[in-house]
Amino acid sequence: MKGKLFSVCLVLLWxxxxxxxxxxxxxxxxxxxxxxxARPFIxxxxxxxxxxxxxxxxxxxxxxxxxxxxxxxxxKQYKGNVYSIEEGFLYGGALNPDLNIASxxxxxxxxxxxxxxxxxxxxxxxxxxxxFKVLPYNERSLVWSKITTTRPDGLIQTDVDILxxxxxxxxxxxxxxxxxxxxxxxxxxxxxxxxxxxxxxxHLFWEWLGSxxxxxxxxxxxxxxxxDILDQSSFLGPVIYFVLKNGxxxxxxNAMKYNMNWPFTSEEPLTFETFKAGVSFTF
Numbered sequence: 034m035k036g037k038l039f040s041v042c043l044v045l046l047w048x049x050x051x052x053x054x055x056x057x058x059x060x061x062x063x064x065x066x067x068x069x070x071a072r073p074f075i076x077x078x079x080x081x082x083x084x085x086x087x088x089x090x091x092x093x094x095x096x097x098x099x100x101x102x103x104x105x106x107x108x109k110q111y112k113g114n115v116y117s118i119e120e121g122f123l124y125g126g127a128l129n130p131d132l133n134i135a136s137x138x139x140x141x142x143x144x145x146x147x148x149x150x151x152x153x154x155x156x157x158x159x160x161x162x163x164x165f166k167v168l169p170y171n172e173r174s175l176v177w178s179k180i181t182t183t184r185p186d187g188l189i190q191t192d193v194d195i196l197x198x199x200x201x202x203x204x205x206x207x208x209x210x211x212x213x214x215x216x217x218x219x220x221x222x223x224x225x226x227x228x229x230x231x232x233x234x235x236h237l238f239w240e241w242l243g244s245x246x247x248x249x250x251x252x253x254x255x256x257x258x259x260x261d262i263l264d265q266s267s268f269l270g271p272v273i274y275f276v277l278k279n280g281x282x283x284x285x286x287n288a289m290k291y292n293m294n295w296p297f298t299s300e301e302p303l304t305f306e307t308f309k310a311g312v313s314f315t316f
Contacts, residue, residue, distance in 0.1 A: 071105040073316045074120070078102070080228070080309025081135050082128070084145050087290055087301045091185075091192045094139040096147070097132025098307055100124055104153075106315050108166065108216070111158060115267045118168040118214060120155040128305065143196065144183040147305075151176030151208065157278075158263060158271040164219050169275035171282060172210035177203045178232050180303070198234035199303055206232040206302070209286060211279035214313075222313045229286045230305040233293055240294040247296070248285050255281055 080098035104122020111117045129146040130139055157170030180199045212226025233241075255277045263270030286304075288295040293302040 068105060070109065071107040071119075074102075074104060074106040074122075074313050076102040076122075076224070076311055076313035078126075078224070078226075078309045078311030080307040081133055082228070082305055082307025082309075084143075085290075085304045085306065086195055089192055089195055091188055092142040094130040094142040094144045095133050095135065096128045096130055096145060096305070096307075097134060098126060098128045098309055099132055100126030100309075100311075102153075102313075106313075108168065111263065113267045114160055114162065115263065115271060116159055116161050116166055116168065118155065118157050118159065118170055120170075121153070123150070123152050124174075125150040128307070141185045143185065143188070143192075145180055146182070147178050147180045149176050149178040153208070155210075157214075158274050159213075160271060161216065164216065166216040168214045168216065169271060170212055170214060171275070171278040172208075172212065172226075173282075174208040174210070176206050176208050176230065178206055178230075179203045180232070195303075199232065204232050204234065205236045206230060209279075209282040211275070211282065220315050222315065224311045224313065226309055226311075228305070228307045228309060229283070230307070231286065231289050231293060232303040232305070234300055234302065237294060237299060240297040240299055243297055244289075244294045251281060251285075252278070 078098070078100045080100075081095060082098060083095050084093040102122045102124040104120055104124075107119045108116055125148075127146075127148050130144050131146075151174045153172055153174035155170045155172040157168055159166055159168035159170075161167060179202065182196050182200060184193070184196065208228060208230040210226050210228040212224055214222050214224045216222045256274075259270065259274035259277055262273050285295070289302065290304055291301055293299045
């Protein structure tokens, strides 16, 4: 039990390390430096999506999502009419068919009910002026999900075995999201996004860490390249950054659907793909 608790704490600290790394006993931490100029915000989101698993032969019911977020927002001028957005936040939410306002026949399908919480970081570049801004972004998150299912009669044994791997405890996973946040006024914003979540049936720490390091190195290279374009072209830079960062995230997600700790051999995870929209208020 202590080993599992240590792993969870270590992973959480790694996920929010951009804010928590100390530089010295008497120096400001990265979090304290970043927080200067940042403003607290709250956000509420609703979405509709679908669970999935590559080897699962049955059908899942579509789910609705409700979610709340609390964190800090920093939007600053990067160059000319180009602005950057950085957000770090904690969130919690629920996903289940009862929340789906779209019509969906659940007869003969597996219903999943999920409660989740996590920590996330958004980064992007967009366009705007003093108040109105259009800010595309990429988001990465560490997330813990507790899943319960209602199963139809006649479900084949391999599907039952897959579902049994996820029930009755919180499972670690990751989430990536591409979206656009529109600042309508100084304090009020609306957001539209597409979210991709991976839920691991078990957490193989070293394989996962190796996969993360490969993905982070690729992401860092994309960031350096995109910011060089930003310095040369204020018009194309934000769009290229958005396409490359989210394109890379989508490519890794598709690899992880077949191999959760890609490129290391591992199981196929449970996934959720969700379209969502929300509104946020910045203080």
